[in-house]
Amino acid sequence: MSKKDISRRSFLKGTAAAGASLAAASLLPRITMAEDEPTSEFKWERGVFTDEETGWQLCDLETGELNLEGRGANGANAAVAAGTPWAAKAGLDVLKKGGNAVDAAAAVAFAISVTEPQASGIGGGGFMTMRAADGTINFINFRECAPELCDQSFWPVVQDPETGRYSVVGGANGKGGRAIGVPGTVAGMAYAVEKFGSLPLADAVQPAIDLCENGFYIGPTTGVSLESAYTNIVAYPEFASIYTLPEEAADELGRFTYFTGDLFKNTQQAKALKLIQEQGRDGFYKGELQDAMIKASNKYGGVFQPKDFEEYEADLREPVQGTFMGKTVISSPLPSSGGTCIIQLLNVLEAFGVDKLKEYGHNSVEYIHVLSEAMKLVYSDRSKYLAANTEDALVKALMDKEYAKYLASLIKMDSCLTPEAHDPFQYEHQDTTSFAVADKDGNIVCVTFTINGYFGSYVAPDGYGFLLNNEMADYDSNPNSPNAIGKAKYPLSSMSPTIVLNEDGSPFLAIGSPGGATIIVAVLQIILDTVLFGMDMQEAVEQPRIADNASANLRYETRIPQETIDALVALGHKVTPYSGDWDRSSGSCQGVLYAADGTLHGGADPRRDNKAFAF
Numbered sequence: 288m289s290k291k292d293i294s295r296r297s298f299l300k301g302t303a304a305a306g307a308s309l310a311a312a313s314l315l316p317r318i319t320m321a322e323d324e325p326t327s328e329f330k331w332e333r334g335v336f337t338d339e340e341t342g343w344q345l346c347d348l349e350t351g352e353l354n355l356e357g358r359g360a361n362g363a364n365a366a367v368a369a370g371t372p373w374a375a376k377a378g379l380d381v382l383k384k385g386g387n388a389v390d391a392a393a394a395v396a397f398a399i400s401v402t403e404p405q406a407s408g409i410g411g412g413g414f415m416t417m418r419a420a421d422g423t424i425n426f427i428n429f430r431e432c433a434p435e436l437c438d439q440s441f442w443p444v445v446q447d448p449e450t451g452r453y454s455v456v457g458g459a460n461g462k463g464g465r466a467i468g469v470p471g472t473v474a475g476m477a478y479a480v481e482k483f484g485s486l487p488l489a490d491a492v493q494p495a496i497d498l499c500e501n502g503f504y505i506g507p508t509t510g511v512s513l514e515s516a517y518t519n520i521v522a523y524p525e526f527a528s529i530y531t532l533p534e535e536a537a538d539e540l541g542r543f544t545y546f547t548g549d550l551f552k553n554t555q556q557a558k559a560l561k562l563i564q565e566q567g568r569d570g571f572y573k574g575e576l577q578d579a580m581i582k583a584s585n586k587y588g589g590v591f592q593p594k595d596f597e598e599y600e601a602d603l604r605e606p607v608q609g610t611f612m613g614k615t616v617i618s619s620p621l622p623s624s625g626g627t628c629i630i631q632l633l634n635v636l637e638a639f640g641v642d643k644l645k646e647y648g649h650n651s652v653e654y655i656h657v658l659s660e661a662m663k664l665v666y667s668d669r670s671k672y673l674a675a676n677t678e679d680a681l682v683k684a685l686m687d688k689e690y691a692k693y694l695a696s697l698i699k700m701d702s703c704l705t706p707e708a709h710d711p712f713q714y715e716h717q718d719t720t721s722f723a724v725a726d727k728d729g730n731i732v733c734v735t736f737t738i739n740g741y742f743g744s745y746v747a748p749d750g751y752g753f754l755l756n757n758e759m760a761d762y763d764s765n766p767n768s769p770n771a772i773g774k775a776k777y778p779l780s781s782m783s784p785t786i787v788l789n790e791d792g793s794p795f796l797a798i799g800s801p802g803g804a805t806i807i808v809a810v811l812q813i814i815l816d817t818v819l820f821g822m823d824m825q826e827a828v829e830q831p832r833i834a835d836n837a838s839a840n841l842r843y844e845t846r847i848p849q850e851t852i853d854a855l856v857a858l859g860h861k862v863t864p865y866s867g868d869w870d871r872s873s874g875s876c877q878g879v880l881y882a883a884d885g886t887l888h889g890g891a892d893p894r895r896d897n898k899a900f901a902f
């Protein structure tokens with residue numbers, strides 16, 4: 288196979304469109320570099336992640352097809368499931384060296400910043416849900432927040448006279464300097480390790496520095512997203528400086544950027560990580576890195592001031608809690624809508640009748656119908672009521688079991704609901720990442736964190752090897768929405784790192800997913816699969832998934848039989864297939880389940896480059 292063939296290949300079933308940009312690459316202008324030439328040292332070496340102990344490989348190097356097998360791992364002591372095998376290994380190594388689950392989680396987060404850079408990293412933010420062996424529950428909010436100078440006039444919006452929908456002129460909430468929120472990941476990890484870790488933060492950063500300096504083989508999901516990002520790589524030279532091959536190599540290979548299977552060293556990001564390693568959170572929020580982030584953001588229209596970074600703080604919050612079939616469900620509070628909506632959905636399904644659902648059977652016509660109706664009801668409430676600063680009383684009312692009974696009474700088995708409100712967050716994302724670390728003593732850390740869209744705002748602080756988020760796109764462009772820009776410090780999120788406990792308080796499950804607003808229903812389905820249907824962790828993660836929301840358009844993975852879909856259409860559902868049997872838009876779930884025999888079962892989603900390890 289020629290090298291050009293490799294560059295043009297679509298690496299993931301169901302993502303054929305992603306390859307298209309490369310087919311035209313030779314016609315595109317040569318990338319203009321930022322002041323510096325790429326600092327990533329070029330070495331033409333190709334390979335795939337290979338587990339030294341088992342020989343398991345992430346994908347086929349020749350075809351780029353992801354390996355659907357062997358993602359889960361069970362162990363007596365601990366399990367880590369994360370967005371790349373490199374990051375999961377980094378977490379496992381910290382545990383083996385005596386670090387606790389929080390130290391390991393921080394190591395995973397920094398390693399993700401290097402090895403899953405399209406999805407998350409130090410330029411973004413997120414949430415951590417924790418349970419300690421003594422039963423203490425904590426939640427850390429490190430969501431990106433709006434800069435102080437951002438108000439309702441930040442982006443001009445237009446309203447479509449026909450649909451009534453609002454949109455931001457030129458998509459300025461999605462890319463460039465005005466899309467960026469103050470990153471929270473470094474503050475979040477520094478806070479977590481200082482308060483709950485057992486090792487210095489520097490130790491959690493080291494595996495990521497090693498990955499930057501020794502290099503790692505780019506996985507298929509990152510490779511495909513680099514292909515898709517080509518136009519923006521051309522438009523943002525600081526972004527280009529991270530991922531373009533040196534000129535000589537580009538000429539030799541007939542392509543401009545690194546792709547799946549290439550050994551990639553991010554010496555730029557090593558520089559940023561060393562500042563964090565040496566100076567802790569100040570190494571990121573002050574000094575040269577602060578300057579570089581402000582300079583880069585404001586070059587592309589941003590309005591950042593030093594105090595936006597200096598005053599950023601991660602904070603400890605009360606997670607939301609509910610119950611389902613006697614188990615306790617603990618998940619994200621505001622600024623995420625995720626936990627509230629998951630608990631509301633579980634309440635509605637419980638009120639509808641879990642025995643009936645079980646009798647209908649997993650992914651049967653009736654089961655999918657009821658789930659879809661519940662999703663429409665809950666997402667309507669979400670778009671109507673939820674913002675980062677919605678008052679507590681309203682959030683509690685949404686999670687009230689009596690209210691759930693009323694909503695469940697609206698579900699009819701012979702017709703479809705037309706929800707009142709339309710959900711402004713109707714589209715799934717394929718970005719973000721979620722991971723879980725758990726040990727035999729019952730210490731659990733579940734983290735979902737993001738830079739929002741793939742490669743975030745496309746703005747990179749020059750010479751530091753990472754992308755800044757475009758989290759501001761999570762505000763609603765409708766000025767009348769509770770989640771309108773300027774009304775709250777944080778844009779509303781859906782990220783839902785969730786922990787489920789048994790009736791006696793012992794741990795049962797940790798689970799999270801990326802997927803924009805679809806996170807909520809991906810996590811919901813894993814809870815139903817494990818709690819209601821008794822599936823094992825990996826089995827649950829691999830089930831075909833569905834999604835619906837207030838726009839009443841039922842999406843489904845095509846492994847669900849066509850006759851099931853036909854029957855749903857006959858009931859009145861508008862349906863749209865996902866692009867394949869395994870579609871990463873339906874979520875990409877990582878979790879750990881405590882099996883009845885006490886072992887830890889790590890589950891990782893084959894829809895992306897995820898992997899679990901255990902010992």
Ligand code: GLU
Pocket residue numbers: 715716717718719720737739740758761779780781782800801802803804806
């Ligand atoms: N920005 C989204 C949120 O906070 C996550 C994006 C995604 O998962 O794709 O909910």
